Amino acid sequence: MKIGEDRYSRQERFTPFGTGGQRKLGESHVLIIGAGALGTSIAETLARAGVGHLTIADRDYVEWSNLQRQQLFSEEDASLRLPKAVAAKQRLQQINSSIQIDSFVMDVKVEELESLINGVDLIMDGTDNFDTRLLMNDIAQKYNLPWIYGGCVGSYGITYTIIPGQTPCLNCLLGAVPLGGDTCDTAGIIPQAVQMVTSHQTIEAMKLLSGHTEALRDKLLTFDLWRNESMSMGVKHAKKEDCLSCGTHRTYPYLSASNLEKTDVLCGRDTVQIRPGKKQTLNLKETAERLSKLGEGLVESNPFLVSFTTGAQRLVVFADGRALIHGTKDISEARTIYHRYFG
Template sequence: MIHRDGREERYSRQVRFAPFGADGQQGLALSSVLVVGAGALGTGIAETLARCGVGRIIIADRDYVEWSNLQRQQLYIEADAQERIPKAAAAQRRLRQINSEIVIEAHVMDVRAEELEQLVSEVDLIMDGTDNFDTRLIINDIAQKHSIPWIYGACVGSYGITYTIVPGETPCLHCLLGAIPLGGDTCDTTGILPQAVQLVTANATAEALKLLGKRKDQLRNKLLTFDVWRNEHQEIGVMAAKKENCPSCGSHPIYPYLTAANTERSDVLCGRDTVQIRPVRPQMLNLLETAKRLSRIGSGSVDSNSYLVSFIEGPYRMVIFADGRALIHGTKDIAVARSFYHRYFG
């Protein structure tokens, strides 16, 4: 289509990059990408793909915009935080202003296996913008089941990591991790530099353009990690980690993380304004260290004894037990409880 206002030049600088070219751009225009999570990584990824001309972008997120998001979640503005607009809806509105010629779909939902089964219909690529490994391993199994490439990415503090997973060709996330890592630092407990987010976004979306533009021969094929504060950078060859007996991508896959028994379980306690969250496998948390980590946040109050840690933040109180189980008091909404829990136990 020829536009008199010069819109035909929209992607010209991308097309002029010879290794990508006009056929690569055509590949983007015909592609559909699911972005799971609309936080720091998700918004950066979605904006880059929208500006590059991906034909259809689907965004799914369970949370709403808060003031602390504005430091690094680049699609949002102060009015979104003031009005507590759901992130998926706010992202959709902004992306439509950036590129009105592509399709932007928004889903305000807590993404689990059932929801992903519906969202991946006719999707060419899944981009990871989540905040926890439980969801990532569900994405991994869905991607393997439907033979959809996906790009894993995460960052916290000044550290970032990304890896491109192509079903049938590369190790999957289950091969690399073996089990869901519970506990650990999150942006709310350790903080995060926006530059770490930007580097993960840049590397992940560059891989996305290679996949969608039919340039698979240019994929990195290595796990990338870096620390922008310590000036560290490492590319790790992981192809040898692919396991023939992997239950997610091996010769006889059973997709374990698509079953309720292998996912984080959440229940509303009868007669109480409380949600219980149980990790996939019981853990032995160091309660003293957990209390110290939560105390470093600088807001809320922390109490502990030899059996549990109690943490109050805003309207919610979270009680964490040594086996990793948590009670979120102050809500009956499982999605709200899980969001609060994963802020501190990503």
């Protein structure tokens, strides 16, 4: 027997999957958006399973606080501040040299997504914010691509498999189910919550890619590991015929510039302004209290804004969700800081 010839033998012996499922997996191309906690766990599982082509896109670099849960990264990666997409590819190639791995250090927006989806069979959600997820959702609906949503914070996790033309899309679900708004930086996270979410995401991926769509879970799954709670929720009723992302007269609103998060570098101020794509209303008192509990910096507030100074940056947020990130002219860095604290 040649070295590595039995690499996938244990999952091929799983009767519902078999050698046919493995062959289809090897012919598949999966796009993973985000290489943080979810993205690295997804990528490692699918690489080990033998997905033939993985494409990974992420805008951030490895930090020490990532090592607690982002399983592809090392202390050396954090010391070098290596881009996550680069570090992930290097480690994945050591895990499985027989598959194709493409990585892109990029802030994924509409144009980037359009350039990444050629030949893709499935999109996996490894992101940390709903702006990007809603872009993914519209792209998936536009090109009839399945995608698997996942999120986690604290000990809580949520996941749902979205099949265009069959299931509600993420836009349908907004307002219908509790999708949450905290982040790992504001509420913390335990790694087991990550692993639980990605276990469900990747088993759904393997069912779908191997052609066993009859085995897909058709419900939205939520759980809280600390409270020993879990729930499967039927959400078929949430599918809306008038949904602009997946309905009868779809316009893919989140691919439109009017619904995109807007960023501007303010002239001469070493500041980036971020405006959410959709109008929102923040409770400034609760926002100040939440940031104060972090103990990471100075929090000041008045009836009109909350100021949060941490390290060399100062984040000022207004009731409409608009924020000024002082201390940087780098739009990508500013967006990372904003989403770190506001999801």
